[in-house]
Amino acid sequence: MTRPLLELICPAGSLPALKAAVDHGADGIYLGLKDNTNARNFSGLNFDTKTLAEGIRYAHAKGAKVLMALNTYPQPATLARWHAAIDTAAASGIDAAILADPGLMAYAVRHHPQLRLHLSVQGSATSYEAIEFYRERFGIQRAVLPRVLSLAQVENVITHTDVEIELFGFGGLCVMVEGRCLLSSYACGDSPNTFGACSPGHAVRWQQTPEGMETRLNGVLIDRYADHEKAGYPTLCKGRFAVGGETYYALEEPTSLNSLELLPDMARLGVAAIKIEGRQRSPAYVAQVTQVWRAAIDAVKRDAGRFKPHPAWMSALDKVSEGSMHTLGAYYRPWK
């Protein structure tokens, strides 16, 4: 069996987004169900059994895979919901389930041994020792790495495990290790781990004041914008705060990850797949980003030595980036 190289994995928060990804060249699409069993639990988003069936039919007809994220942490009172979601996933004919919780993996292996398992980024596995734990116990075939490792560290992981490695390529940037961030629940009670969303919409307030537009999360002032500034969504790690008498983006700027220029390195390291973030984004975003990354990955596969990020690609990506800015994130060591 040949190992996959730079498969393009694109987000779908709806059927139109899934179709846009498939039509623009995604090798795989990831999606979730309409509840807190996945880490994009936002209202109006995600799939029910009917749209799931249609999405799988559409993707498979055009040779694309469908992966289902079941990547929050099941809790005792509602464990049955996660088990039912695994059963739904297995029965639906998806190509893999993306899980974070070992207990849920044990359930999947016991009841659906044929179901291919990927380790979600929410599993916070940053070393091959951790990845090997999931392989030995549950036979996971792919792991999505948190956005914290430099490329040299990614290489070290890849050389020490047979598990396929998927990296984030583009989209919203978590500055914290995924699965290890409770800032959202500290401020408003709901965390990605248990509720499936960070800085959830129900806790967000926008208010025009004499000082400017204020964005709040459960009453906590995340940022305040002057008239000439564009107010962003109050994701709490991307607000401006005061530390030691200085007000600045203390944790991270409102910026997106864009690692497109690193594609030749990723090809050389044998990265199996590139993940595009953004299940909460529009079908137009998915179409645009998928199209650019398809072209770039094809170019790298043709001739990695002569690959150069096309200026038109970069400007197209910047247009859909948070704050119209991008960064190489942790792949580039000085970012840390």
Place this chain on the structure above:
Amino acid sequence: MRLSLGPLLYYWSREDTLAFYRDALTWPVDIIHLGETVCSRRHLLRQADWLELAEAVAAAGRQAVLSTQALIESESDLKALRKLIGWAAQWREDGHPALLVEANEWGAARLLARAGVAFVAGPTLNVYNPDTLALLADMGARRWVPPVEMPRDMLMAMRASPAWPAGMQTELFAYGRLPLAYSARCFTARHYNLQKDDCQFRCLDHPDGLTLATREGEDFLALNGIQTQSARVMSLAHRCDELRAAGVDILRLSPQSRHGARVVAAFRALLDGTLTPAQAHDRLTRLMPAAPCDGYWLGDAGMAWLARTVAHDLTPTPEELTP
């Protein structure tokens, strides 16, 4: 219930750190955590120093637990982890009193299971259900620390589950600024416009973290290198009876730079019944580096201060809010 001193989350000078543990050996705690859990660049105490401290802890009749780094990034991080686990295995072979290791990510749990060393499943393993805890018990976990966001009702549902592993001890984070998040980025270095690789060890200047406030002056978080903490101090002393009823075996008190002995004494008196929960809380608010919070325990926002069931009104006075 027993008392445990959690791992030191901050970076103090070598002298201050050794003095802290010299004192702690005389405090009425049952368990003392040792080791660097936050940042591999912090080197004023080497692993050999921590091991020496572990011997001193055991000699003082306390249980020593070596706590592992929560975020493993490099091969040298893994080397340090393997060495630490090797020591724990060696201690057991030598017939020393058992030295426990706290696994703070799944790579450590795997290596401990392989080495056959009993361990503590740390708070960053993300154990939210009894199935995952039962798996850890099979691997050799004897004790677990729930994620700091776990509410009382979830903990009670875990314990009531048929999958709950018999004999598992529960250690709850009961006092201290809450460790909330980990990053590849060092926020303390960022504050000083330094890169992580050349951080000049600025954490040394912030022995209880560097407070981050909102633009309207509300203390919100505390920067501690790559770790982000709550600005407020989680305190559950006033809910002591509930903790006992929920089956909590051990209360974890997280080290702070000042008043450590008095914090431990307040909790000891609480457990011994010489202070009521409300009295213990009154005393603790005077020892905290910031205002208290307890929201997570009741399933609310972690930063909330609810204190509903306490005998009298415990809303902090303005004096208490300004330490």
